[in-house]
Amino acid sequence: MPVVIFPIPQWEESLTLFCVILTGVIVVCSGALAYFRYVRMVRPPVGAFNTRDVVILLIVIGVLPFVYGWLPDTAVTCILLVTFASALYIGYAPLLGQVGIWLGIGVLFGLNIWSSNHIMGTVAGWDWWYAQQSVVVLLGAIAVCNLYLQGGMKLRHVAWMSLGLACYDIVFASYYPLTGRLIARYITHPLTPVIGMRFGRVDYALGLGDLLVYSLFFVAAYKAYGKWAATIAGAVTVVFGGFATAFVPFLFNFTNANLDELVPAQSLFGPAAFLTYLWMKRHYGRERTMAEYLASQSSTAPAPQVEQAPAPEPASI
Amino acid sequence: MFETGVRQFRLALGIALRRRLDPRNVERLVGDVLATLAEFGEAGADAAELVEGPTTNPEDRLEFTNGSLRRTAVRLGAQSPFYARLFSSAQIDPAKLDVAGLRAIPVTVKADLTERPGDFRCTDVQAYLATRTTGTTGRPTEVWLSRYEMELWPALGALASVLRGELRPGDVMQVNLSSRSTVALHQAANACRLAGAGCRLLGIVPPETALESLAEGGATILLTNPSYLAELVKAARRAGMGAGDFRLRRLVSGGEVLSPSLVRAASGMFGVPHVEDPYSMTEIVPITGRPCSQGHMHHDTNLGLTELVDLHTGEPAAPGALGTLVITPYFPYRDCTPVLRYDTRDVARCLPDEPLHCELATVPATSLVLGKADHLLRMPGGEIVTSRQFIEVIESLPAEPWPARYRAAACDGRIRLTLPASAIAGYSQAEAVRHFAAAGLDVDLDIVGDDQAVSLRHTRSDMLETTFASPHALVGA
Incomplete structure (x- = not known):
């Protein structure tokens, strides 16, 4: 008979997790929204996010855990370094300039790598590590969220991606618990893609993917339909992404609840986000394009292009 | 993406x-x-x-x-x-x-x-x-x-056109080029297909037919030659039409010399800011x-x-x-x-x-x-007069004789310029000579009847394609 250890009452653990998630959701959503409203990323000359991009993303997300599981930790760290550096560079180079961004990335990563190897013997050490970790992950999530949304990702895409991730989460967190194993193996290494906090002997953490989807859903709703839609999206995120994720183990597994186990957050949030999208589509109609959103923020509509044309011509003079 | x-x-x-x-x-x-x-x-x-x-x-x-x-x-x-x-x-x-x-x-x-x-x-x-x-x-x-070429060129053309905003979904391009201009017609039609625009390949039909199509068919882009554009402007004037009758946003006219006077008249008539004059x-x-x-x-x-x-x-x-x-x-x-x-x-x-x-x-x-090069007029002193010089000066005459019909030759060290009578309408011959002199062309004028105008200089608008409803077909019926 296994001995169940409860450092603190289950409801308190759930509440603590909820607070951690809520903090993460508030920071990432408000940060992503502020960025979306005030910073314009340089986008490629041609290309807008489309449905096939969602499929490609889901395939990559589905394959990546196997790749991570197969690679040695050092290689995973290298991949994460490149990924986070790219995200931070794309997101914050326009704000900090070339010197500033590389200095910032160097400091953040250096501190993270150093603390991953030296100070995690105590709860305070863990919390310091989590704090740095969270800064990097939140900044990364905000940058990637805007990269996608300012690249033309629509609420429709986010909703379908959430639904896809719900299936992914159910498979990889419950039936084939690869995600949990990966986290358990990698948790003390630099740039682990989670935010969190340690209280006593329990880690309360939320994954980068979850944060990204929450911020995408929130800001995409804002872009598509405005602030009231964003408010609804925010509420859905808090209820299904935060509250339900934190309290499901408490509600449905009273005897064996152990919050160190992985909760498949997207399996709860994905269907709710998708249904919310369907409701918004029916209620508000067509989503705004990026051009329409920008026009709504400014009385000046995008200027039409007026360059001259080399049209096909038939013959010489 | x-x-x-x-x-x-x-x-x-x-x-x-x-x-x-x-x-x-x-x-x-x-x-x-x-x-x-x-x-x-x-x-x-x-x-x-x-x-x-x-x-x-x-x-x-x-x-x-x-x-x-x-x-x-x-x-x-x-x-x-x-x-x-x-x-x-x-x-x-x-x-x-x-x-x-x-x-x-x-x-x-x-x-x-x-x-x-x-x-x-x-x-x-x-x-x-x-x-x-x-x-x-x-x-x-x-x-x-x-x-490969026939597939690649329209694709490259459409790519450039949509990137520059020259061709947009919903545009309707009317093409009044000779129906034998296979490449240009193919390019235009396929570029429109790729850009989600409509394309109306009309050919060099009677100007009235083209005008009707332009006005009622909602064309937003017109592709034609300068000489046919001139015929369209004249026909529109005869019909009392103006910029309000058309929806054009681009007018592209190449393949011949396009004179400033025709550009001004066409811009005003069709309500476009300028006439594009590409070379190919x-x-x-x-x-x-x-x-x-x-x-x-x-x-x-x-x-x-x-x-x-x-x-x-x-x-x-x-x-x-x-x-x-x-x-x-x-x-x-x-x-x-x-x-x-x-x-x-x-x-x-x-x-x-x-x-x-x-x-x-x-x-x-x-x-x-x-x-x-073969149409340059070489004067004995070494001066060279180009077709553009003649066309621009002739088309700026008060009679606006578009498209310019003329024949030029060097004769005793001077330019002998043959024009149809209607080209200098409103001017005496002396005034017309002064008009040319003001543009740097010392000419001796030789005026012929309007019935000889077309034989003086052929233009693309001469390659008229008749229809069963056109006057040419009725004459032959």
Whole structure:
């Protein structure tokens, strides 16, 4: 008979997790929204996010855990370094300039790598590590969220991606618990893609993917339909992404609840986000394009292009 | 977005390695541009590089040009019987060709193409469609095209057009070019298809029919020749029409000299800000030239090389001198009947050797095309008068005699200019002579009846295509 250890009452653990998630959701959503409203990323000359991009993303997300599981930790760290550096560079180079961004990335990563190897013997050490970790992950999530949304990702895409991730989460967190194993193996290494906090002997953490989807859903709703839609999206995120994720183990597994186990957050949030999208589509109609959103923020509509044309011509003079 | 990146990479790789491009890939990129415009309203910041090419640095451009020339020449040496013989007889190694060495290769003239068309067809390509020049300036020349070319050119054209905002979904392009202008019609129709625009290929039909279609058919773009444009303006005036009757946003008129007086009249009549006057030619497609707001003609450097060769020496024209445009389309843009150093006989003036300050300053330029070399009037003192000079002055007469019908000859050291009587309507002959003198042309006028006007100078508007409903058909019935 296994001995169940409860450092603190289950409801308190759930509440603590909820607070951690809520903090993460508030920071990432408000940060992503502020960025979306005030910073314009340089986008490629041609290309807008489309449905096939969602499929490609889901395939990559589905394959990546196997790749991570197969690679040695050092290689995973290298991949994460490149990924986070790219995200931070794309997101914050326009704000900090070339010197500033590389200095910032160097400091953040250096501190993270150093603390991953030296100070995690105590709860305070863990919390310091989590704090740095969270800064990097939140900044990364905000940058990637805007990269996608300012690249033309629509609420429709986010909703379908959430639904896809719900299936992914159910498979990889419950039936084939690869995600949990990966986290358990990698948790003390630099740039682990989670935010969190340690209280006593329990880690309360939320994954980068979850944060990204929450911020995408929130800001995409804002872009598509405005602030009231964003408010609804925010509420859905808090209820299904935060509250339900934190309290499901408490509600449905009273005897064996152990919050160190992985909760498949997207399996709860994905269907709710998708249904919310369907409701918004029916209620508000067509989503705004990026051009329409920008026009709504400014009385000046995008200027039409007026360059001259080399049209096909038939013959010489 | 990911796929678009891959497509752009494939296109860039094909251009850099000078391999055949995948027309389907370019077509899909057009779709990507349309999706980008639908989402963002405009393409991203570096979109111009996709159209204009990334090389504005002269040294990089020279390296690109040399590489493209070598690639083109190597293929011609291997696949084109005409050029294989030419290289062999001139002892030229195509693999070592560069811009400086290009002058050693004699220009290809229209007679070569007309007399030995089969020798120009590359042996590694299946010919698909033959097109002929319209023959307004001489015997028609036949050019065979491959299926690859016929797919690639509209795709590249559509890509450039949608990126520049020249063609948009929902546009309706009316094309009033000769129905025998196979390439131009195919390009226009397919570019419209790719851009989600409508295309109405009307031909050189009676102007009233074209006007009705323009006004009631909701055309937003008109593609025609200057002489036919003149007929349209005159017909619209007769019908009492004005800018409010049309929805045009672009008017493109090339293939002949377009005079400022016709531009002013057409802009006012059809309610467009300006008339675009691009340069192209059947033999050298897909190379084009674009005029800028300062009256230069800027020549495409990505798809081919344009030289301005002195009319007398065959060397590069000096600043201020007249020259003929000699054009080499690069592989992989020209595939089936490629030409190297094709002498178009289109004359332009070399611009002064000083930096340009127009909106296309990074693209090499000459003056606008001034006329055909064979139509230049050479005066005994060495002065040369171009077709453009005559046409612009004639079309600025108060009678607005568009399209200009004239014949010019040098006679006893003076210009003898034959005009139809209606051209100087409202002027006495002396006043008309003063009009020409004010423009720097000392002429002796020879006035003939209007019934002889068409025989004085043929224009493309003369290639009228009758319909069963048109007066021409009724006369013959």
